Amino acid sequence: LICMARKNKKGRAKRRNKAQPGREEEEKAKPHTMIFSRAGVGKFVKQLATDLRLAFEPYTAMRLRFSKSNVLKDAVAIAGKFAVSHLVYFTHPSDSINMRIVACPHGPTLTFRVLSYCLRADVLSAARRINSSASIYQHPPLLIMNGFTGEGRQLRLLTTTFRSLLPSLNLQQLNLRTVRRCLLLNYDPETDQIQLRHYSVRLAPRGVSKAVRRLRRKKVPDLSRYTDFNDFVNGAGCASDSGLSDADFDGDHNTIDCLPVGVGPANPQGGASAVRLTELGPRIELQLLKVEEGVNSGAVLYHKFVMKTPEQLVELDSRARRKRRLKAKRRSDQADRVTAKAEERLRHKRRCLEGMVAAGQLSAEEADRLLKEEAKGDGEGEGESAAGANGDDAAAPPKKKTRLSSSGLAKSSAAGKDKKTVRAKALAKKSPAGKAKAKSGIKKKSTKLTARKKSAGVRKAGRARK
Incomplete structure (x- = not known):
């Protein structure tokens, strides 16, 4: 009997880990990124690059090591071998911190100035409740873009570049349980700045106290401290202010009246649930400086501070x-x-x-x-x-x-x-x-x-x- 049980368990593991045909080609077709920092940056900018990798998980190189002896051509050379579509790297010139996004292998290259940033550790230290388990990084985040409308070739190029950093979603085949994070990009046309934020997405049943939500879980709560079940129902919700503070922010702006699909035992199909966001970090304020063809070597398509006449453009093209x-x-x-x-x-x-x-x-x-x-x-x-x-x-x-x-x-x-x-x-x-x-x-x-x-x-x- 023991041998038969082991054999069946081994067979189940084999069936579960069996490779699906065409899965590898689908994964390679999705956009992959390499995020790193060049030589000369400080330890905080290096940590910023590491935090940004978490935001683009799982289609990014988390264990990438870019040493001082490596140059950008090395990254471009290995990008084709590992199906990398974009390079994102930080540099530190004499006056500012820049971030560049390069579309492999032939460009274009977008150069941003990092106006301000806040690391992931600082954001989580100020949060009341941290929802950053390893399971939320198994699927790519949902990209939300706001304000990228208006005239200008650079805005259209910005929209196309940011959309190509993450895989596109098929709404007919989308599983709501996989949407655990979102990446927000907000463009302010008055200041010409882009705010980048990273949140975790959590659904909570609307109109249900914290004690009842705990009863819905599979694990039975500890009732030894209560003499009556009414004490648990009435007092568990007021035991901590964190549960009440989250519910106070719920309203019509973040409430889904009828869920099309059930998401877990606490959020059944057809029930009302509130969408709650918890910031994970990092925070980055960006400003577009320059757009050029190729990998840092082509003609300048857009520059924020330098305007070229048609004669100068012809001269640059001939050069x-x-x-x-x-x-x-x-x-x-x-x-x-x-x-x-x-x-x-x-x-x-x-x-x-x-x-x-x-x-x-x-x-x-x-x-x-x-x-x-x-x-x-x-x-x-x-x-x-x-x-x-x-x-x-x-x-x-x-x-x-x-x-x-x-x-x-x-x-x-x-x-x-x-x-x-x-x-x-x-x-x-x-x-x-x-x-x-x-x-x-x-x-x-x-x-x-x-x-x-x-x-x-x-x-x-x-x-x-x-």
Whole structure:
């Protein structure tokens, strides 16, 4: 019986953890973010980046470590591999704190100035009741945008960018139990500022005292302190002011008269419930400074403080085109240099092997095999080094193929068999047999030198006696 129970339990676990077909592709299609801080920021800005990751859970890299040696190109390079759609990072110039949002892999880049911020720990320390369990971070927050209406290309771009940071919701398939958090973005057109707030969402039955809500739970409350059940019903609600203070704020503005779907045992379908928000933090006040194409390298589409004339825009466009052409030329020149170095290395290797074959230290077949291995290794590695040297994902132009034949190698070895060049002798000394001969030659030479020194000493002693 024990064995059967274990077997059934194992089978249930297997069925529960079985991967659903197409689930991985759906998860990759959703937007993912990488939030980090660059070098030079303080410890509070680093903590702000960590707090902002919690707001975008679960589709963000929580354990990301961005060291001082890493650059932005490293993050852009790995973004495609891990299906990251946006990069959000903080910088600290000399006068302010900036936040940038980059759409991978080709931009645009939005630069914000952080006017003020409040960390998550400070927000929770001022709250009366904290509702920040780990279960509320299993699903993405509900995005609420207010005030993003009006004329201006930058407002439309702001709306599109913020919507693409979080996955879209399907109202027909939405489960209300998964809506546990909300991310509020409020735009003030008078001050041109954006307020970011992060809340947890909780439903509470309307018109029901705290004692009755506790009875609805599965766990039976402790009634040992009460002599009568009426004392528990009448006194449990007044035992703490926190329950009454939350109910005092309930009204028509946050009440749902008829729930379409039941959310837990305390909020049945068709009942009246009050929506209560608890701030989780962080708080951030933002102001849009600049919008530019590409990843911090394109034309400026919008700037808050600098206005360009049409002539200046044309000049900037032509300058950017010249810069791109120069970059492409440098990339092709670097690829040509890498190819030339690879061919020179192969020629040098071929001459070395020819000398070793001529010295009789290596067979022609073995030399041909070593030469082919060298050519194959160069063909695999040089293309990656050429592309990585320029810091660009574009592939390098194809390299010229070096033709190598064993017959030509055998003919050249036969022609050079009679005369042993100095280069062949030097290469022969590098082989194991040559090294052994060199050691023995050094020993013989040392013994000859000692004999010469002894004979010279004897002659000097004889002259001194005479």
